[in-house]
Amino acid sequence: MPDLERLKRLRNRTAIVGVGASRQGTFPDLDPYTLAIEAFRSALDDCGLVRGDIDGLIVQGPGGVSFVRMGEMLGLNPVAGATFDIGGFATGPLIQYAALLLDSGICRNVALLYGNASRTEGRRFGGETTVTPGREYSSAFYYYGLTSPGAASAFQARLHFETYGTTSRQLAAVPVAQRRHAALNPQAIKKDSPLTVEKHQRSRFICEPLRLYDYCLINDGGVALIMTTAERAKDRRKRPVYLMGLGRHDTYRHSSLPNYLLWRETMPMAAEMAFGMAGIGRDDVDALMIYDSFSINIWFALENFGFCKPGEAGAFTQDGRIELGGEIPVNTHGGHLAESYMQGWLHQVEAVRQLRGECGARQVRGAEIVQYICRGNVASTLIYRN
Numbered sequence: 001m002p003d004l005e006r007l008k009r010l011r012n013r014t015a016i017v018g019v020g021a022s023r024q025g026t027f028p029d030l031d032p033y034t035l036a037i038e039a040f041r042s043a044l045d046d047c048g049l050v051r052g053d054i055d056g057l058i059v060q061g062p063g064g065v066s067f068v069r070m071g072e073m074l075g076l077n078p079v080a081g082a083t084f085d086i087g088g089f090a091t092g093p094l095i096q097y098a099a100l101l102l103d104s105g106i107c108r109n110v111a112l113l114y115g116n117a118s119r120t121e122g123r124r125f126g127g128e129t130t131v132t133p134g135r136e137y138s139s140a141f142y143y144y145g146l147t148s149p150g151a152a153s154a155f156q157a158r159l160h161f162e163t164y165g166t167t168s169r170q171l172a173a174v175p176v177a178q179r180r181h182a183a184l185n186p187q188a189i190k191k192d193s194p195l196t197v198e199k200h201q202r203s204r205f206i207c208e209p210l211r212l213y214d215y216c217l218i219n220d221g222g223v224a225l226i227m228t229t230a231e232r233a234k235d236r237r238k239r240p241v242y243l244m245g246l247g248r249h250d251t252y253r254h255s256s257l258p259n260y261l262l263w264r265e266t267m268p269m270a271a272e273m274a275f276g277m278a279g280i281g282r283d284d285v286d287a288l289m290i291y292d293s294f295s296i297n298i299w300f301a302l303e304n305f306g307f308c309k310p311g312e313a314g315a316f317t318q319d320g321r322i323e324l325g326g327e328i329p330v331n332t333h334g335g336h337l338a339e340s341y342m343q344g345w346l347h348q349v350e351a352v353r354q355l356r357g358e359c360g361a362r363q364v365r366g367a368e369i370v371q372y373i374c375r376g377n378v379a380s381t382l383i384y385r386n
Helices: 004-010 032-047 067-074 087-104 139-143 149-164 173-182 197-202 267-278 296-304 345-356
Strands: 014-021 056-060 080-082 109-117 205-207 220-229 241-250 287-290 369-374 378-385
Touching (some): 004 241, 004 267, 032 109, 032 220, 056 067, 087 220, 149 205, 241 267, 241 345, 267 296
Parallel strands (some): 056 080, 287 369
Antiparallel strands (some): 014 220, 014 241, 109 220, 241 378
8 A cells, every 4th residue: 555644645635616517418620739729728717727737637538649749739748747557547546646746846737638530530348459558458359359449348347247246137227327417407418318227128238238338428528637736726816616525446357358256456556545545534525426337337437446346336326326416426526437538637527517516407415525446457536535
């Protein structure tokens, strides 16, 4: 474990002060850079900064979006720039990196820009034509016929079903809840598409046992966050949202095959780190933003972060427990399954807006602490407070 006493020094020392998102959908005339810049302008306006105030630039997106090219297009000359080419697993670590840049004094204001034109580019999360071992899926994956992240999650879902007696019908509670949340979100792509358990069960398999509604959307869009130090955050246009706790734990063993341990060797360690740094318990968390490229990821997060015991997520997610008004609302914006697939970045926007009290009909009453969780061989978590 990291040195928690030294980590606690970082508690509440950095904050998100600006959030922005582009339009979400299908935009054949736009590219990832254009969409990210649209979101960036919105984030600058949100916090009252101007482009010249930015001295740290972090950029991410499918297809090798470059922080160098983005900086060139924006006319920026930052002190530091970065990316992390591990897909959606990068979101948490990049925000953590921004916090370290700020707390060290290297940067004063860091912009994190995300651009995704997967719909226009014809991507299918579904498989890629080439892969590298630096990402999670290497050639070994293909050897066993697992040609996509969805296939890996289907393997893990089957393992959970067979080990614990859970079912696809129980898993349906996840996409059903998120469609209900999306109906309250004007920006959600699926806001007008209600879902029932029966409709979920009638839908076709994409990779058995995962069905159509267990898969994330494929769309275009951009997201931006602006972070600064706690001292500077006080002078910004809106209420800052502080980074209270962070956690990360990696494993590279068998990383080119589906994780048959269901991430139980990485996620609990990231949880222990974050809760220890923040000095809170699970009961203090008012809402969860969980990386949900596939619905089964919600179960892994709930179990591995101690909101329920291993094998209990199927029962735990029934009867509205993860919906607004329930015990622990999950992905109140609709998440990847219903709002938009921005690889975890819109989850951060929703966390900030919930803690500012800006979510209208989907607002979690009295929200003070929101946690983001991402599963994987690079597991990460962030705990925010207002």
